Amino acid sequence: MNAPIHFDPASDALTTPLDQIDVSDPRLYQDDVYYPYFERLRREDPVHWRANGKYGSFWSVTRFKDIMAVETHPEIYSSEARLGGISITDRPMEFRRSSFISMDPPRHDEQRKVVSPIVAPANLNNMAGIIRERVCTVLDALPRGETFDWVRRVSVELTTLMLTTLFDFPLEQRGKLTYWSDCATQDVNAGGVVDSEQKRLEILTEALRTFTAMWHERAARPGGFDLISMLAHGEATKNLVNDPAEFLGTLTLLIVGGNDTTRNSMSGGLWALCKHPGEYQKLRDNPGLIPSMVPEIIRWQSPIVHMRRTAVAEAELGGKRIKAGDKVVMWYVSGNRDEDSIDRPNEFFIDRTRPRHHLSFGFGIHRCVGNRLAEMQLSILWEEIMKRFPVIELVEEPKRIYSNFIHGITEMKVRIPA
Secondary structure, eight states, rough: OOOOOSHHHHHHHSOOOOOGGTOOOTTTHHHHHHHHHHHHHHHHHEEEEEEETTOOOOOOOOOOHHHHHHOOOOTTTTGGGGGGGTTTSSGGGOOOOOOGGGGTTHHHHHHHHHHGGSSSHHHHHHHHHHHHHHHHHHHHTTTTTEEHHHIIIIIIIHHHHHHHHHOOOOGGHHHHHHHHHHHOOTTTSSSSSSSSSHHHHHHHHHHHHHHHHHHHHHHHHOSSSHHHHHOOOOTTTTTTTGHHHHHHHHHHHHHTTTTOOOHHHHHHHHHHHHHHHHHHHHHHHHHHGHHHHHHHHHHOSSSBEEEEEESSEEETTTEEOTTTTTTEEEEEETTTTOTSSSSTTOOTTTSSSSTTTTSOOOOGGGSTHHHHHHHHHHHHHHHHHHHHHOEEEEOOOOOOOOOOBBBBBEOOEOOOOO
16 A cells, blocks of 8 residues: 655645646545645646656646636547546556547537436436435434444445436445446556556446446336436437447446545535534534535535646647647646635635535536536435434544545544434
8 A cells, every 4th residue: 555645745845846746646635735735836836837747747727717717618628538538647548438528529518418317406306305315214324422434334325325326226236336436436556456457447347248238228118217228318329338438438437426526525524524613513503504515515525636638729828838739637626725716715614605616516518417416415414414413523534545536535433422
């Protein structure tokens, strides 16, 4: 496993030569010490070129307004998988898999439109009841007066159950969905089961076989209201199963998209409240603040660390000249702490006047299609928590994953007073 970073990050961030700062190092996020590096970049070099870094040469876009400029110009900053896709990692061409998040218009628009009805307001209302029922079941089973892992018992369980609904997947096999999601995003240097892109593909091939069988079964019957049925019957996606690489890319996107943002916000929200007892008390005094607290949790946690684009034309960004072919990385964890765009960004407070003014869901054509579902799941969770547990105590600091893409919490020991 990767050893913790043994230095003072605040000092190192100031003394490292500017051109040597490399915010792509996953240990910065695993050890939660990335903040001062981005503070310096936003102040001194907000569009920052790092040559020959840990993940190659790339531009770091660190301010809110510059990230928005990249997000809203897909004709300049491409998401295409064949050019590199949405991750800073430059995978060999044979392991690059398209999905609508790693496509440009018009194909992106056509495919996204197929699955978007599952998170339309009417269907969210239909799902609210089953989400609440599951939340109550999970919370009522938690132990009192003893230490347990919030991530495993609550965050993973609830998001995995949600995936079974979205895919109409067998409940008893739901652990596969979590496993596939984790394997899809795991850094090959993290010390886990995925130690190469080939190994990742071998594991995800099981997911491909499983969902291919489901596809053929659902394509043969009238359209249902689950993601596989929607893809099988959608005009723009009905032949997707004939392209295994793109089908797997789409499956991976939908599994990870339905899992990581919500899972890590469920854990990160409790952590934030425990670290800010005044805000936790504010919530106890007024649970009506949950609607503004939820987007603040999502901003604070920033469950996606970055998104990458590749320039397809020369452009100017933040006073810098971007060349065609350059890798351009938008650091959401930095934009969400930008002092010029967000009031008191380094403070967590649950009654912000504009709590949805954040970048955690992205912006523009690639804005997270399931953002309202994520907010609804978190809202219901906290509504039910506050009915049962005035206090949940943090026993140990959370453990985080080795990743510069997913801002993930793997374990968080807590205790509910008896």
